[in-house]
Amino acid sequence: MTLKNDRFLRALRREPVDRTPVWLMRQAGRYLPEYRATRQRAGSFLAMAQNPEIACEITLQPLARFDLDAAILFSDILTVPDAMGLGLYFVEGEGPKFRSPVRDAAAISRLAVPDMETELRYVMDAVRLIRRELDGRVPLIGFSGSPWTLACYMVEGGGSENFATIKALALNDPAALHALLSVNTDAVIAYLSAQRAAGAQALQVFDTWGGALSPAMYREFSLPYLTRIARELERGIEPPRQGGEDAEHTPLIVFGKGNAPYLEELAASGAEALGVDWLVELSEAARRTQGKVALQGNLDPTMLYGSPDAIRTQVRNALDSYAAGNGGSRDGHVFNLGHGMSPDMNPEHVAVLVEEVHAHSAR
Amino acid sequence: MTLKNDRFLRALRREPVDRTPVWLMRQAGRYLPEYRATRQRAGSFLAMAQNPEIACEITLQPLARFDLDAAILFSDILTVPDAMGLGLYFVEGEGPKFRSPVRDAAAISRLAVPDMETELRYVMDAVRLIRRELDGRVPLIGFSGSPWTLACYMVEGGGSENFATIKALALNDPAALHALLSVNTDAVIAYLSAQRAAGAQALQVFDTWGGALSPAMYREFSLPYLTRIARELERGIEPPRQGGEDAEHTPLIVFGKGNAPYLEELAASGAEALGVDWLVELSEAARRTQGKVALQGNLDPTMLYGSPDAIRTQVRNALDSYAAGNGGSRDGHVFNLGHGMSPDMNPEHVAVLVEEVHAHSAR
Numbered sequence: 001m002t003l004k005n006d007r008f009l010r011a012l013r014r015e016p017v018d019r020t021p022v023w024l025m026r027q028a029g030r031y032l033p034e035y036r037a038t039r040q041r042a043g044s045f046l047a048m049a050q051n052p053e054i055a056c057e058i059t060l061q062p063l064a065r066f067d068l069d070a071a072i073l074f075s076d077i078l079t080v081p082d083a084m085g086l087g088l089y090f091v092e093g094e095g096p097k098f099r100s101p102v103r104d105a106a107a108i109s110r111l112a113v114p115d116m117e118t119e120l121r122y123v124m125d126a127v128r129l130i131r132r133e134l135d136g137r138v139p140l141i142g143f144s145g146s147p148w149t150l151a152c153y154m155v156e157g158g159g160s161e162n163f164a165t166i167k168a169l170a171l172n173d174p175a176a177l178h179a180l181l182s183v184n185t186d187a188v189i190a191y192l193s194a195q196r197a198a199g200a201q202a203l204q205v206f207d208t209w210g211g212a213l214s215p216a217m218y219r220e221f222s223l224p225y226l227t228r229i230a231r232e233l234e235r236g237i238e239p240p241r242q243g244g245e246d247a248e249h250t251p252l253i254v255f256g257k258g259n260a261p262y263l264e265e266l267a268a269s270g271a272e273a274l275g276v277d278w279l280v281e282l283s284e285a286a287r288r289t290q291g292k293v294a295l296q297g298n299l300d301p302t303m304l305y306g307s308p309d310a311i312r313t314q315v316r317n318a319l320d321s322y323a324a325g326n327g328g329s330r331d332g333h334v335f336n337l338g339h340g341m342s343p344d345m346n347p348e349h350v351a352v353l354v355e356e357v358h359a360h361s362a363r
Numbered sequence: 364m365t366l367k368n369d370r371f372l373r374a375l376r377r378e379p380v381d382r383t384p385v386w387l388m389r390q391a392g393r394y395l396p397e398y399r400a401t402r403q404r405a406g407s408f409l410a411m412a413q414n415p416e417i418a419c420e421i422t423l424q425p426l427a428r429f430d431l432d433a434a435i436l437f438s439d440i441l442t443v444p445d446a447m448g449l450g451l452y453f454v455e456g457e458g459p460k461f462r463s464p465v466r467d468a469a470a471i472s473r474l475a476v477p478d479m480e481t482e483l484r485y486v487m488d489a490v491r492l493i494r495r496e497l498d499g500r501v502p503l504i505g506f507s508g509s510p511w512t513l514a515c516y517m518v519e520g521g522g523s524e525n526f527a528t529i530k531a532l533a534l535n536d537p538a539a540l541h542a543l544l545s546v547n548t549d550a551v552i553a554y555l556s557a558q559r560a561a562g563a564q565a566l567q568v569f570d571t572w573g574g575a576l577s578p579a580m581y582r583e584f585s586l587p588y589l590t591r592i593a594r595e596l597e598r599g600i601e602p603p604r605q606g607g608e609d610a611e612h613t614p615l616i617v618f619g620k621g622n623a624p625y626l627e628e629l630a631a632s633g634a635e636a637l638g639v640d641w642l643v644e645l646s647e648a649a650r651r652t653q654g655k656v657a658l659q660g661n662l663d664p665t666m667l668y669g670s671p672d673a674i675r676t677q678v679r680n681a682l683d684s685y686a687a688g689n690g691g692s693r694d695g696h697v698f699n700l701g702h703g704m705s706p707d708m709n710p711e712h713v714a715v716l717v718e719e720v721h722a723h724s725a726r
Contacts, residue, residue, distance in 0.1 A: 162705065164668050171669030171677070214641040214663050216680070260624070261642070278577040279624070300577050302527050306534030314534070317579070342525065 003201075005138045008070040012202060012251040012273050012294045014332035020319060020361035021069035022354055023141070025255075025301075026340030027062040028074050032347060034061050045090055049075050055126040056133055063138065065347065066354045069334075070138050070202070073130065073195070075123055077145035077206055080187050081154050083114035094158070101157035103165065105176035113187045116194035123191075124198040131199035142200030144191050146207035146256075147184035147225035154180065163212050170221060177221065185225045189233050196235065196250050204253040204275065205229060211258015211277075223265060226254055230270035253296055257339060260285070267292040277338035282318055286325030286332075295322065296334040299353075304337075304345045308352045315356040330361050366564075368501045371433040375565060375614040375636050375657045377695035383682060383724035384432035385717055386504070388618075388664075389703030390425040391437050395710060397424050408453050412438050418489040419496055426501065428710060429717045432697075433501050433565070436493065436558070438486055440508035440569055443550050444517050446477035457521070464520035466528065468539035476550045479557035486554075487561040494562035505563030507554050509570035509619075510547035510592075511585035517543065526575050533584060540584065548588045552596050559598065559613050567616040567638065568592060574621015574640075586628060589617055593633035616659055620702060623648070630655040640701035645681055649688030649695075658685065659697040662716075667700075667708045671715045678719040693724050 003009070007021035029035055038058055042048045049055060058074040078096050082088035087099030102108050114120055130140055145153075153159070155166040155177075169177050192203045210222040229252070236248040254266055255275025266274050267289040274293050276285050278300035285295055303314045315335075322333045335357045341350075366372070370384035392398055401421055405411045412418055421437040441459050445451035450462030465471050477483055493503055508516075516522070518529040518540075532540050555566045573585040592615070599611040617629055618638025629637050630652040637656050639648050641663035648658055666677045678698075685696045698720045704713075 162665050164665050164705070164707070167663070167665040168668035171666065171673035211642070215644050215647075217663075258642070279574070279621070281578050284578075300530070300580075302525050302530040303534065305527050305531035310534035342527070344527070 003136050011334050019358045022335035022357040023068050023070040028058045030343035031345040050122045052125040052129050056129045059130050072141040083119040097158040108180045111183045127198035139201035141202045142195030143204040144188045146205050147181045148222040149208045150184050152209045181225050202251050207256035210256045227269040263288045282322040283325030294332040296336050298338040301337040304349045311352050312356045316360050366499050374697050382721045383698050385698035385720040386431050386433040391421045393706035394708040413485045415488040415492050419492045422493050435504040446482040460521040471543045474546045490561035502564035504565045505558030506567040507551045509568050510544045510588035512571045513547050514543050515572045544588050565614050570619035573619045590632040626651045645685040646688030657695045659699045661701040664700040667712045674715050675719045679723050
């Protein structure tokens with residue numbers, strides 16, 4: 001099937017494009033009235049994520065409103081540990097929780113990689129359905145939490161302010177934590193491979209909590225597992241076939257909140273692209289990664305609370321910052337936020353952002 | 364009055380010391396049973412902070428248990444905006460709030476620097492009383508929130524996850540935000556000067572939320588105001604008189620969560636010392652600041668959840684990391700955490716940390 005808009009995939013390969021592609025983390029979400037209506041009907045977040053028809057409907061909602069260059073599977077980053085038997089549930093206003101957190105070597109040794117086409121079939125069915133419904137309009141991104149970020153939720157039993165439990169485990173029984181990260185890595189690789197087989201055309205790993213670690217701990221507990229994913233995840237022949245055909249190569253984007261200190265190391269991981277947050281200038285990120293990877297990011301999402309004029313200025317600054325660090329070229333840049341959108345954001349401001357990305361970056 | 368232990372002040376001047384001095388952010392706090400007993404008696408956090416006798420009692424509590432090299436005034440970072448009329452109050456489990464947040468140019472234009480010896484007399488009385496009670500045992504640190512960090516609470520009306528309101532103000536009415544930061548800077552300078560006059564022997568500014576800003580916004584809304592404090596705050600003649608006499612020079616420590624990207628700029632601000640969090644290696648921080656400032660930090664506070672052996676290893680690593688970046692010398696380092704302590708920490712682990720700092724760093 002021919003992709004009608006392949007800007008996103010071309011930018012991930014650092015190939016020339018007519019304008020900089022844009023998508024937004026959590027672009028399908030509560031800030032959209034149509035999302036809230038679907039949720040009302042479905043009952044709960046989990047019910048939506050586990051129903052392929054609803055997951056497909058929600059994935060497509062922002063594409064109907066905005067000229068976005070990619071769709072991202074509507075799902076949760078904690079589907080994998082849920083399938084491992086931890087019992088994911090949500091308390092309104094409190095975020096995700098697990099009924100059975102894993103906190104010691106014994107509990108960790110009982111974990112196994114779930115079977116993707118049975119225990120996580122609802123995810124793969126959603127990917128297949130979304131690909132069909134997208135009909136080549138834009139590429140579909142599959143995703144997973146990173147081994148460390150999954151481990152944070154699995155050990156803490158939910159969100160955490162200071163990650164006291166998992167950091168104590170890191171200090172007091174590092175071998176147990178490495179065992180957990182290792183099974184998580186195997187599971188993430190299997191999960192992303194299955195999404196690719198089901199039709200995902202790019203894959204993103206979210207290392208949301210790597211930035212909570214000291215450099216020594218990041219290099220022990222997050223970076224090596226991200227690198228193993230980048231090295232071991234089968235993603236086809238590079239370079240892909242030319243022309244409008246589906247690329248056989250499925251690029252991997254490694255996103256990390258607070259990953260600025262590690263960009264050189266991440267650029268050497270084997271991932272095709274790095275997602276960065278707003279705590280680093282794109283010019284600096286581009287200079288430090290020297291064209292080895294594409295870069296995705298990095299507007300502070302709260303900039304969407306600004307006026308339309310302020311948003312346009314911020315968008316132009318980010319686009320120009322990337323080009324300044326990339327030898328004057330806008331190639332190899334995927335515009336995005338530095339973190340996910342919030343429910344109180346204004347959809348009209350999103351429209352302003354998307355339009356300005358395309359207008360200002362037109363070659 | 365002769366200081367019996369001047370390690371902390373000597374380290375801030377990068378002078379040789381017999382061992383690395385140590386104190387801990389929030390060393391007087393809820394993790395101590397004696398603090399909880401005092402609080403039970405006093406009723407509330409604010410009642411404690413506003414009563415000089417109780418503030419003195421709490422300030423001294425950790426010194427009775429641990430061989431700490433400095434005391435820090437027990438107070439709150441929001442006393443100044445409270446004195447500006449914003450109405451500070453605390454909701455149990457929710458952190459500080461203001462009854463009258465300031466959100467527009469009109470509200471900001473009505474703010475004025477409070478009179479320190481009337482509206483904030485309880486703070487100065489506490490400083491005077493603590494100095495008397497300390498009797499030269501260790502130096503007393505006075506402190507303030509930074510202009511940006513105070514502004515975050517003043518505009519948001521309390522804590523915030525993403526600082527949506529103040530960042531919208533930064534985008535939509537930057538002149539109003541600069542007016543707020545300007546009056547805050549005047550107030551911080553007056554507040555720290557008054558604490559110095561009352562007896563504080565070192566001063567620390569807490570820029571807790573500077574790290575939430577993009578580099579461009581940090582350099583517009585936080586860094587210039589920290590620099591103005593460092594340049595304009597009168598703190599005596601340098602170098603101070605030699606010998607055991609009280610130094611006339613009162614060093615300024617600028618602490619910032621997430622300040623790693625800006626260490627070179629902060630080192631040029633005129634502050635005598637920088638406090639850094641655990642997201643940067645001390646070796647790197649020392650190399651990048653080239654002996655222009657002393658460094659304070661930077662153990663991840665959650666390391667206190669580790670076993671005593673794990674804590675000792677982490678302490679040694681931090682001490683050795685500093686020396687590795689400082690030409691092999693431990694001079695110019697004040698050991699501390701990278702952020703404040705938490706209520707569920709074990710006082711016996713604090714004893715392990717303090718002992719290990721002194722034992723491992725003995726010259």
